[in-house]
Amino acid sequence: MAIVQPQPATEDGRRRIxxxxxxxxxxxxxxxxxxxxxVDAAIKRARGAQAEWAARPVAERxxxxxxxxxxxxxxxxxxxxxxxxxxxxxxxxxxTIEVVPACDFVNFWCKRAPKDLxxxxxxxxxxxxxxxKLRIKYQPLGVVGVITPWNAPFVLSLNPVVxxxxxxxxxxxxxxxxxxxxxELAVDVLREAGVxxxxxxxxxxxxxxxxxxxxxxxxxxxxxGSVGTGRSIASACAKSLKPYTLxxxxxxxxxxxxxxxxxxxxxxxxxxxxxxSGQVCLSVERIYVVESVADEFIRLLKDKVAALRxxxxxxxxxxxxxxxxxxxxxxxxxxxxxxxxxxxxxxxRVDGDGLYFQPTVVVNATHDMELMTEETFGPIATVMRxxxxxxxxxxxxxCQYGLGGSVFTRDAAKAERIGAQLTTGSVVHxxxxxxxxxxxxxxxGRKNSGVGQVxxxxxxxxxxxxxxxxxxxxxxxxxxxxxxYTDKTIRNLDGLVQYGFGNKFLRKxxx
Numbered sequence: 247m248a249i250v251q252p253q254p255a256t257e258d259g260r261r262r263i264x265x266x267x268x269x270x271x272x273x274x275x276x277x278x279x280x281x282x283x284x285v286d287a288a289i290k291r292a293r294g295a296q297a298e299w300a301a302r303p304v305a306e307r308x309x310x311x312x313x314x315x316x317x318x319x320x321x322x323x324x325x326x327x328x329x330x331x332x333x334x335x336x337x338x339x340x341x342t343i344e345v346v347p348a349c350d351f352v353n354f355w356c357k358r359a360p361k362d363l364x365x366x367x368x369x370x371x372x373x374x375x376x377x378x379k380l381r382i383k384y385q386p387l388g389v390v391g392v393i394t395p396w397n398a399p400f401v402l403s404l405n406p407v408v409x410x411x412x413x414x415x416x417x418x419x420x421x422x423x424x425x426x427x428x429x430e431l432a433v434d435v436l437r438e439a440g441v442x443x444x445x446x447x448x449x450x451x452x453x454x455x456x457x458x459x460x461x462x463x464x465x466x467x468x469x470x471g472s473v474g475t476g477r478s479i480a481s482a483c484a485k486s487l488k489p490y491t492l493x494x495x496x497x498x499x500x501x502x503x504x505x506x507x508x509x510x511x512x513x514x515x516x517x518x519x520x521x522x523s524g525q526v527c528l529s530v531e532r533i534y535v536v537e538s539v540a541d542e543f544i545r546l547l548k549d550k551v552a553a554l555r556x557x558x559x560x561x562x563x564x565x566x567x568x569x570x571x572x573x574x575x576x577x578x579x580x581x582x583x584x585x586x587x588x589x590x591x592x593x594x595r596v597d598g599d600g601l602y603f604q605p606t607v608v609v610n611a612t613h614d615m616e617l618m619t620e621e622t623f624g625p626i627a628t629v630m631r632x633x634x635x636x637x638x639x640x641x642x643x644x645c646q647y648g649l650g651g652s653v654f655t656r657d658a659a660k661a662e663r664i665g666a667q668l669t670t671g672s673v674v675h676x677x678x679x680x681x682x683x684x685x686x687x688x689x690x691g692r693k694n695s696g697v698g699q700v701x702x703x704x705x706x707x708x709x710x711x712x713x714x715x716x717x718x719x720x721x722x723x724x725x726x727x728x729x730x731y732t733d734k735t736i737r738n739l740d741g742l743v744q745y746g747f748g749n750k751f752l753r754k755x756x757x
Contacts, residue, residue, distance in 0.1 A: 268565040268601040269334040277426050279451040285458040288447045292389045292416035295444035300386045300414035304363045308356040313439035315352050332425040334565040344400040347683045351405045354685045359412040362706045379717040384710040386414030388465035393420045393456050395471045396567050397525040399428035406468045413709035416445045420459050423452045424568050473694050491698035495621040496527040496649030499642035502535040503655035511654040512546035518678045520625040523564050528650045528679040533629045534638035540631045548590050554605045557596045563625050565601040575603050575624030582615040643669045648692030652678035
């Protein structure tokens with residue numbers, strides 16, 4: 247459903263969008279846009295249902311949501327076919343990207359939630375310890391608005407929604423208008439698992455609908471999508487001091503060291519730049535290869551990409567999911583050509599009605615080309631030769647984005663050393679992109695790639711307010727610094743500074 251065309255409004259004034267298949271442009275249905283009044287009504291229902299949902303113990307919420315795994319397993323063929331109908335991605339990718347991690351995420355968060363969200367006793371330091379006790383309660387925020395993209399429409403909807411629900415919030419989801427039914431299907435799965443209907447809801451539409459959700463009476467926004475929209479959401483949330491998480495674009499670099507396993511590196515470059523048709527925020531979009539191994543790496547990469555099948559539903563590389571993306575991908579390749587890059591494989595649109603772009607290898611790239619500076623989101627492997635690893639690090643960091651990066655080397659210590667010098671949210675050794683599928687790992691970007699983190703062991707707590715409650719030990723009649731101030735007050739405070747913090751032994755005890 248990647249070809250989106252506005253249609254005449256219905257008799258009652260409701261806006262509609264026509265949806266056509268990215269595979270062959272056949273009409274697959276129309277989408278009616280939720281009005282602002284309908285968005286507000288959904289939020290109101292969500293708020294009315296949230297308190298009862300939050301009153302359930304975390305373990306009970308986890309038991310309900312864990313049922314979603316059984317639903318996912320039973321309905322996996324339906325999910326795969328719905329995703330494929332909207333995106334045209336190969337069946338293997340629908341399973342790998344959407345279904346497998348969805349099952350894993352639900353299992354993981356449901357297991358973690360009772361531990362991560364329970365009340366926490368936190369030991370105080372120093373001179374306060376004899377007098378006070380600290381407790382932390384992780385309170386739900388209330389109603390969370392979740393806005394998700396079209397490149398992985400099912401799993402990128404399910405993952406944040408499940409986390410928000412486990413934390414005791416209710417959720418209103420607005421999936422992309424490009425892939426609306428896949429996002430809606432995530433809500434259907436959760437409702438079938440036992441989540442009350444008003445606790446998790448779905449509204450449909452474009453930017454206007456998203457704006458209505460952001461500006462509505464919600465307590466947090468979780469957004470995955472473009473940098474431009476992310477900036478608009480941040481600005482809107484700032485007006486009401488509303489918290490938000492933004493997972494935005496990327497231009498991830500892959501560094502191929504002189505000691506890399508070149509067979510694996512070339513295979514990785516071909517796959518990691520082109521799976522999901524290159525439409526992954528963590529896709530490898532820049533490849534820096536040390537000069538001494540560049541010729542062999544490029545030879546291997548060229549052969550592997552030339553062997554990929556593209557142009558049919560049974561191929562390795564599917565279509566672009568959104569018609570507007572074709573202009574971006576084609577434009578970036580032509581810009582590179584005009585500035586001296588060489589296209590070794592592919593480089594143009596596949597003939598026919600579908601949104602297929604040939605798997606492409608571009609070499610002799612430089613940083614004055616859009617292929618090396620702007621997010622392309624297409625099946626392009628772009629290679630730049632570098633003198634050494636230091637130059638690769640410098641060029642990898644010379645980017646407005648900072649989502650992920652990868653280092654291919656036989657030496658894990660070297661990968662860790664290089665990775666620590668990259669200004670990115672994450673780094674992967676001899677692989678890439680898989681980091682989003684590791685829920686233990688904090689996932690978020692630096693620079694223009696986002697704000698906040700959507701995975702990691704503190705991710706569930708990101709949908710809560712950590713409320714500290716400071717308890718007083720015993721039953722003291724007064725505190726040493728309460729009114730009235732006396733000479734004794736001054737002597738006690740001065741003694742604390744002089745003998746407590748000025749004495750190394752006592753300072754150690756107070757720390």
